[in-house]
Amino acid sequence: MLLGLFLPGLVLAADTLAVIYPEAPPPYKQVFDQIVEGIEARHTDRLLRYPLEKNYSRTYLLSQLEADRVDMVVTLGRRGYSLIGELSGKYPLVSGALPLTPANTVPGVSLIADPDTLFSQLRNLSPTTQRIFVLFTDKSRWMVELAQKSAAKKGFELKAQSVNSLSDAVRAYQAILDGAQAETDAIWLPLDKVTSNETVILPMLLREAWDRRLVLFSSKPSHVKRGTLFSIYPNNQQSGERLAEMVKELYLGRAAPGVEPSRSQNVGVNLRTAVHLGLEYSPSLTRSFYRTFPQP
Structure with missing residues (x-):
């Protein structure tokens, strides 16, 4: 099942960030949850979560993003990254929870x-x-x-x-x-x-x-x-915070970040x-x- 989950108490007219990530069992679920928590800590406007099951409908997801008036997107993991062909050019987009390198076409925070x-x-x-x-x-x-x-x-x-x-x-x-x-x-x-x-x-x-x-x-x-x-x-919370900063920079046209290594301590x-x-x-x-x- 695919859901856009609204956080309570946020103004719907605010900038909307979509986080797309795989529906995963423990302990992987905890990793994605921590990254999303980091994103939430930096993005104080409207945030929508889109957990993807293995057999999710790409067509439905893309139509849902439009219906939800999404402004920018963070993808996490390989399941989310597989969507970049459909998302690139349409939304400011960054990726995380992968060992990204500069050869990747989308900016983001690498696990490396x-x-x-x-x-x-x-x-x-x-x-x-x-x-x-x-x-x-x-x-x-x-x-x-x-x-x-x-x-x-x-x-x-x-x-x-x-x-x-x-x-x-x-x-x-x-x-x-x-x-x-x-x-x-x-x-x-x-x-x-x-x-x-x-x-x-x-x-x-x-x-x-x-x-x-x-x-x-x-x-x-x-x-x-x-x-x-x-x-x-990795520091998952820290990665999430940086992903939120990067996608906002793209959205505002202030910077064109590339792939950054993890700066976890x-x-x-x-x-x-x-x-x-x-x-x-x-x-x-x-x-x-x-x-x-x-x-x-």
């Missing part, structure tokens, strides 16, 4: 963590690190370009290398491992299906980094549970890995961690 946040956490969690090694393909090049600017500001030397295939990545990582220094070097796994391949690359690096006592950190939150030192988890840390690396954290710093592993 901002390298600046990752490097800030690296400075906190491994103060002696000086060099960061990263391999990337064309799909993750945009993130490495952001990382280069951040590394320079934070005093890191970023050693970035482009590869084209999984076999290239394996050879390049082996060369990195052979020359890396445990006290001062770290390896960053970006969100890249080749250079962070979970079948070949991740197990190899987890094993080698453990044996060589090297810092390994990742852009993918699930990797911290498997043994990387840390990663960044929710750091997850593998304390077992930290102990193995000889890293000690104060109680106040530990309390600031969003999640820790292994979980009790």
Whole structure:
């Protein structure tokens, strides 16, 4: 069932924002609910929710948006994003709850963590690190370009290398491992299906980094549970707030935002890995961690 749900107490003549997102079971439902709460916190005019079941009618949805006099649209998740062909050009439009890249045709907030946040956490969690090694393909090049600017500001030397295939990545990582220094070097796994391949690359690096006592950190939150030192988890409320700001900027013609990385500060840390690396954290710093592993 598809419903436009009116929030009580809002003036109907106000600017109307539609939020289109999938009807999902827990725990995914909580993610979308939190993003919508963030949107609500920034958009104080009329807000309509359109939860989409798997077999929703696209025709009915589009006619409903017109009937409800919608002014601007936020889509969440892949089900919502699949509508951008029909929505683009008709409404100011942004997207979220996806690992968006600049290759996407719609602006929005990506699930991919901002390298600046990752490097800030690296400075906190491994103060002696000086060099960061990263391999990337064309799909993750945009993130490495952001990382280069951040590394320079934070005093890191970023050693970035482009590869084209999984076999290239394996050879390049082996060369990195052979020359890396445990006290001062770290390896960053970006969100890249080749250079962070979970079948070949991740197990190899987890094993080698453990044996060589090297810092390994990742852009993918699930990797911290498997043994990387840390990663960044999305802040759904914060993403929703930024999505509301972006779509309003488009609506008012004030800006043309592109795809922005997540600027969440929710750091997850593998304390077992930290102990193995000889890293000690104060109680106040530990309390600031969003999640820790292994979980009790």
